[in-house]
Amino acid sequence: MPEEGKWYVVHTYSGYENKVASNLEKTVENRSMGDLIQEIRVPTETVTEIKDNKKREVERKIFPGYVLVKMVLTDESWYVVRNIRGCTGFVGPSSKPIPLSDEEVAKLGVETKSVEVAYAVGDSVQIIDGPLEGFVGTVEEVDEEKNRVRVMVSMFGRETPVELELMQAELVG
Template sequence: MSESAKWYVVHTYSGYENAVKTSIEKFVTGRGMEDMILRIEVPMETVTEVTDSGATKEVERKVFPGYVLIKMVMTDDTWHLVRNVRGVTGFVGSANKAIPLTEEEVLAMGMEKHEIVVRYNVGDHVKIVDGPLASFTGVVEEIEPEKNRVSVMVSMFGRETPVELELDQVEVQD
């Protein structure tokens, strides 16, 4: 059942995000619905603020004030559980239909990470397997896993050209 779980956005009263998260977690545990509502997140970011005196301090701030993200299997029971929590004004969507986030939106928010196993190193000969340069081959110049980037030197039209690609767009050449 949990394979069909998707991320939904719940609108809350401003300042109630953490209370809503805690309440939903208690209801989920109390009703044994851990397999239906998998994660509840209030996305936070660390920001450096400059005070009046010129000093800097790091502060945790909500990325989306007034919203809570929930990974859940949408059923009548889960919809009612979340919708009836104090502080929740509704799901983001149209009328009474909650619309899940797309996979691209979830990845862009950093809610879930797809782990890419890199089986090549700098200096390896690789083949480009995706994108406009698919089937070209080249040599790995630089790998940046934190940015999901690899730089490959490709020979095009008799010239060596550096190409920036995503990590999963290349594989070791046989």
């Protein structure tokens, strides 16, 4: 059973992020190291740029000069990543790799944990967590990407929109 890898940050020459990522993927494939080096990511975001009065979608690197690598740290995996052309080393004291914490991974949005919800817009849900626990409301909007749901709850005789995390509400059955 292969170990679960941790996320590490690798520093690269600026502009070489994609090259380092693809070279690393090839090396992992050639050396059959998929169990040690499990995932390689160059975090990007899509931004709308307005240039010469024209809107266009552009993919931009969130952390220029860095590549995220999910791997099991061994002498071999460290050596392979460290010696990829364009890579200047791991981020950490004296280039000793320090894995990202679970909180950091969540904040960076590197691993998206998909949540399956049993309710949809228009359904009645009960709030099962938080200050409004026990209240029942109607789902107005579900945003799975942001892990949010908007529920209309009747409070003090008036309808009030409430923003919750997806796991804070469940279908009234």
